[in-house]
Each structure stands twice: as C-alpha cells, then as structure tokens.
Amino acid sequence: MSELIIANKKFKSRLILGTAKYPSPQIMLEALKASETEIVTVAIRRINLNNPSNENLIQLLVDNNFFIIPNTAGCYTAKEAILTAQLAREALKTNWIKLEVIGDDETLFPDIPELLKAAEQLIKDDFIVLPYCNDDPVTCRKLADLGCAAIMPLGAPIGSGMGIRNPYNIQIIRELINLPLIIDAGVGTASDVAIAFELGADGVLLNTAIACAQHPIKMAKAMCNAAKAGRLAFEAGRIPKKLYATASSPIHGIVGRNV
Amino acid sequence: MNLIINGEEKVINTTNENISLEEILIYLNVKNDLNHIAIAVNENVIKKDDWNKPIVKSGDVIEIIHAVQGG
Numbered sequence: 001m002s003e004l005i006i007a008n009k010k011f012k013s014r015l016i017l018g019t020a021k022y023p024s025p026q027i028m029l030e031a032l033k034a035s036e037t038e039i040v041t042v043a044i045r046r047i048n049l050n051n052p053s054n055e056n057l058i059q060l061l062v063d064n065n066f067f068i069i070p071n072t073a074g075c076y077t078a079k080e081a082i083l084t085a086q087l088a089r090e091a092l093k094t095n096w097i098k099l100e101v102i103g104d105d106e107t108l109f110p111d112i113p114e115l116l117k118a119a120e121q122l123i124k125d126d127f128i129v130l131p132y133c134n135d136d137p138v139t140c141r142k143l144a145d146l147g148c149a150a151i152m153p154l155g156a157p158i159g160s161g162m163g164i165r166n167p168y169n170i171q172i173i174r175e176l177i178n179l180p181l182i183i184d185a186g187v188g189t190a191s192d193v194a195i196a197f198e199l200g201a202d203g204v205l206l207n208t209a210i211a212c213a214q215h216p217i218k219m220a221k222a223m224c225n226a227a228k229a230g231r232l233a234f235e236a237g238r239i240p241k242k243l244y245a246t247a248s249s250p251i252h253g254i255v256g257r258n259v
Numbered sequence: 260m261n262l263i264i265n266g267e268e269k270v271i272n273t274t275n276e277n278i279s280l281e282e283i284l285i286y287l288n289v290k291n292d293l294n295h296i297a298i299a300v301n302e303n304v305i306k307k308d309d310w311n312k313p314i315v316k317s318g319d320v321i322e323i324i325h326a327v328q329g330g
Contacts, residue, residue, distance in 0.1 A: 018330030028328070043329025046265040046322065047291055058295045058326050073329055086304045087324045091297035158330070207330035 001231050004203050006180050007096075007128045007149040011038045011067070014197070015227050016182065018207025019057070022216060029064060031210055035220035040066045041098055041205070043073045044088045058092065069130065071098035076111065078118035085122055097122060098152070098184075098205075099131040108158045112139050116146065123147045132184050135169040137176050144177050151177050152205060155196060156186025159208040163192035167199055174200035190219075190226035197230025198238065263320045277313035280305060280321075289323065296325045 004011040016039040022028035032040060040061055047053075061068055070088035075081040078101060085097040101118055103111030110133050122129050128149045133139050135153040143151055153173060156162035163186060164170060174181055182203035183196040189209060196204050204227060213219035260271040260278065264287070271278065271286055280298050289296070298305050299322040300315060315321070 019328040020330045022328070041329055042326040044324050045327045047289060047296065047325050049265055049267060049269075049287055049323075053290065056292045056295065057328060059292060068326075070326060071329055083299060083302055083304075083322075084324075087297040087299055087322065088326070089297075090304050090306065091295050091324060092326060 013037045014203045016205040021211035031216040031220040034217045036224045041069050041071050044084050069096045069098050072100045078114045081118040096128045135166050137172045140173045150180035152182045152184035154185040155183045158185040161188030170199045190222040193226040194230035260317045278315050279313050280310040298323050
C-alpha cells in the first residue's frame with residue numbers, strides 16, 4: 001500500500017487518531033498501537049489553576065514515537081483559533097495544526113468564513129494547516145487555493161458515527177482537489193473507513209468510534225484493517241457499476257443446451 | 260498586582276511594578292511539565308526564553324495552556 005504524504009512528510013499508516021474519550025491512558029495507548037497509526041491529535045486547553053496536575057500526555061505520546069498534531073477544537077472565531085495555534089506551536093514545538101473553527105454548538109459544523117480567515121493567517125505565519133471543513137467542494141477548493149497542506153471534510157457530524165453521509169460530494173472533492181484528502185469525523189465503524197478510502201480519501205481521522213467502542217483495542221485493529229482494505233481496493237480500481245447482470249461463468253457449452 | 264489568569268481574577272502580592280512569568284508559575288504552583296506548556300500575555304505568545312523577564316504588569320490578561328487528550 002502506498003504511503004500517506006502530507007507536506008512532504010511520509011507516513012506508512014493512513015489513519016489519524018484522536019486521543020480523547022478513552023477509558024484510560026493505558027487503553028488509549030494500546031488502541032493507538034493496535035490501529036498502527038503514526039499521527040495523533042491533541043487539544044489545547046488552559047491548565048487548571050485550582051487543581052495543578054503533573055500528568056504528561058505529550059511525554060507519553062512522544063515516548064511511543066507518535067507524531068503529534070494539536071488542534072484548535074472549541075474555537076469559535078478565527079482570532080481564538082489563531083491564538084490557540086500559536087500557543088500550541090510554542091508548547092509542542094510544531095507548526096502543524098488541525099484547524100477547527102466551530103460555528104454551531106449542536107452540530108459542531110465549521111464556520112467557513114472564520115475558518116478561511118484563520119487558515120489564510122496561519123499559512124502566512126508558516127503553519128502547516130489541516131482544516132476540518134464541511135463536505136462542500138467549493139469550500140475545499142478555497143482552502144486548497146489558500147495553501148492548506150491537506151483538506152479534511154467531515155463524513156458526518158463529529159462523534160455522530162453516521163459514516164459518510166454524502167459520498168457523491170466526497171467523490172467530487174477527490175476529483176477537484178490535488179491535495180491529501182482526509183475524511184475527518186463521522187466514522188462509526190470499520191466499514192465507514194473502508195468506504196472513505198474506496199471513495200479516494202488519502203486518510204481518515206477518527207476518535208470516538210474507537211475510544212467509545214465497547215472494546216476500543218479490537219475496534220482500533222478493525223479500523224486498521226479497514227483502512228488497508230479500502231485503500232487497496234481504491235488502488236486496485238473497482239469495476240464499474242451496472243444495472244444488469246453479466247454472467248461470470250462461460251456462456252458457451254452449457255449442458256443440455258443446443259447452440 | 261491584579262491579573263486575569265486563565266479567565267480568573269488573581270491578586271499577586273508584590274511590591275514590584277513588573278514581575279516575570281516564572282514568578283507567576285511559582286505563585287500558582289504549576290506542576291505541569293514546563294517544556295510542554297505555553298503562555299500568552301495580552302494575546303501575545305511569550306517565548307520560554309523570555310519567561311524570566313519582568314514583563315507582566317497589573318491588569319494583564321494571561322493564558323497558560325497545555326495539551327490534553329483531544330480529537
């Protein structure tokens with residue numbers, strides 16, 4: 001299977017995993033390993049002044065050789081997202097950022113004008129921007145034109161587990177965008193991952209579907225296998241869909257039939 | 260010295276007009292790995308090399324962040 005390349009950096013795994021919602025740090029770590037992912041995402045938050053903690057998530061991830069991408073989850077304006085990205089760069093010494101600018105509490109759909117504004121500013125500031133966006137081809141093209149390193153349209157609302165709701169848009173985006181296409185959010189189970197890759201996605205970013213599964217480590221392995229199967233199927237090239245049947249066995253020499 | 264730190268009003272007992280971010284971290288008893296936290300003062304990220312400089316004055320708004328599990 002070919003490698004995933006983002007901003008000239010090569011990855012063997014095409015899965016990107018979030019680190020949230022796991023029952024424990026140990027299960028998180030085992031699930032991440034079972035998925036064979038190399039890239040993980042983390043959020044940026046204020047430290048709790050009233051309950052100082054010496055937990056060190058980053059050291060745990062670094063010690064296990066994961067490539068860490070911070071996100072701007074929870075930001076509702078370009079201004080918030082830009083400051084969060086700048087803080088993340090200073091804290092984690094990376095200029096990679098998974099850019100999220102949320103526009104609505106209930107759906108967690110992105111605010112596209114604010115997202116575009118933030119992406120433009122961060123790219124000027126030498127960030128490698130991976131924007132979470134909706135599955136609108138026009139938005140994806142605008143983000144690509146700005147210089148984003150990848151485009152990350154949602155498959156379905158974050159944490160919904162509904163799978164790829166608009167495969168036709170994903171196909172159009174695939175044809176329009178000559179950048180890594182990563183389906184971000186909405187995955188519920190392994191078949192959703194396989195479908196994303198069969199549609200031509202270069203990667204899938206997921207979190208809840210593994211972390212909140214009854215058996216996160218087993219689900220992580222399932223996602224890993226689905227990613228490999230889906231990508232291989234895409235690279236192999238599927239047969240065209242047809243309305244009517246075509247026999248697989250020879251039509252000549254059928255017993256008892258006069259030709 | 261009155262500051263807003265991570266959205267909370269804090270009063271730092273000092274006679275100095277300016278103090279450093281290092282002094283604030285000690286005052287707050289921050290136990291996090293300092294290699295993996297970042298600080299902004301009035302929306303400007305302050306590099307670690309400058310944490311020992313007396314740049315904080317009364318009325319400043321300070322954000323101290325770290326990475327947490329996220330998606």
